[in-house]
Amino acid sequence: xxxxxxxxxxxxxxxxxxxxxxxxxxxxxxxxxxxxxxTVLLTIAGMLPFKPIFLGQKEAPFPRVTTSQRCIRTxxxxxxGRTARHHTFFEMLGNFSFGDYFKKEAIAWGWELVTSVYQLxxxxxxxxxxxxxxxxxxxxxxxxxxPVHRIQKMGEDNFWASGATGPxxxxxxxxxxxxxxxxxxxxxxxxxxxxxxxxxxVFMELNRQSDGSLVPLAKQNIDTxxxxxxxxxxxxxxxxxxETDLMMPIIDAVSAIATVPYRQCDAKLQTSFKxxxxx
Ligand code: SER
Numbered sequence: 001x002x003x004x005x006x007x008x009x010x011x012x013x014x015x016x017x018x019x020x021x022x023x024x025x026x027x028x029x030x031x032x033x034x035x036x037x038x039t040v041l042l043t044i045a046g047m048l049p050f051k052p053i054f055l056g057q058k059e060a061p062f063p064r065v066t067t068s069q070r071c072i073r074t075x076x077x078x079x080x081g082r083t084a085r086h087h088t089f090f091e092m093l094g095n096f097s098f099g100d101y102f103k104k105e106a107i108a109w110g111w112e113l114v115t116s117v118y119q120l121x122x123x124x125x126x127x128x129x130x131x132x133x134x135x136x137x138x139x140x141x142x143x144x145x146x147p148v149h150r151i152q153k154m155g156e157d158n159f160w161a162s163g164a165t166g167p168x169x170x171x172x173x174x175x176x177x178x179x180x181x182x183x184x185x186x187x188x189x190x191x192x193x194x195x196x197x198x199x200x201x202v203f204m205e206l207n208r209q210s211d212g213s214l215v216p217l218a219k220q221n222i223d224t225x226x227x228x229x230x231x232x233x234x235x236x237x238x239x240x241x242x243e244t245d246l247m248m249p250i251i252d253a254v255s256a257i258a259t260v261p262y263r264q265c266d267a268k269l270q271t272s273f274k275x276x277x278x279x
Pocket of ligand 1: 201
């Protein structure tokens with residue numbers, strides 16, 4: 001039985017931001033949900049406000065920053081309330097390097113954060129890398145000491161881009177394993193009854209052109225994203241993001257107004273509560 005501490009959403013956020021501030025990152029406020037970016041309508045990720053910096057169009061105000069960015073992803077709207085983890089509106093914790101540190105530090109700090117600060121047991125974590133990224137694979141295996149069967153090589157799922165064109169790169173993800181007793185022989189990270197992606201480390205070093213070709217960016221950058229609601233689900237040992245202290249108060253308020261107790265509803269009605277809470 002895992003004995004990691006239960007943390008509130010506010011504590012998870014604070015611990016993330018403090019961890020990276022202690023490692024030289026400037027804390028910046030969440031940017032507007034309406035970005036100054038013609039390629040997207042809304043702020044879909046923590047990296048969005050920094051796109052001009054990654055593209056070399058703007059000077060970085062600091063070499064390292066950390067944020068808790070409010071995001072909207074409309075492409076997930078059909079999954080809201082139906083899965084344990086999808087939202088349209090959510091908060092993404094991130095640490096960013098503008099040509100300062102790269103894979104080695106991002107991986108080492110990401111692992112330290114989840115295993116030492118949040119105290120998730122290493123044997124309940126699986127990592128993934130882009131199948132061509134031998135450097136990231138070797139860092140996880142040789143420097144962090146992850147057994148090779150818990151480092152999964154993935155295809156396009158581990159290549160992250162904010163849009164059809166613009167900054168992008170291979171990524172490496174940390175997954176929480178709810179069922180380590182199922183063993184290591186058939187790890188399928190797509191199985192969301194067992195695995196939940198909690199932290200995405202993007203090695204932002206390419207720029208996709210409108211003809212689809214990839215051109216190296218001037219600098220090798222880091223863009224990471226940790227879904228606050230997902231980590232809260234894990235640490236608070238609740239079955240979905242909605243029943244965390246970040247969202248349950250909204251469901252409770254709706255429940256009180258509707259005079260319909262959420263816990264006594266069938267799954268279909270519970271989905272409606274979750275949709276309202278998300279929106
Ligand atoms: N941009 C990446 C994501 O949104 C990491 O922050 O997953």
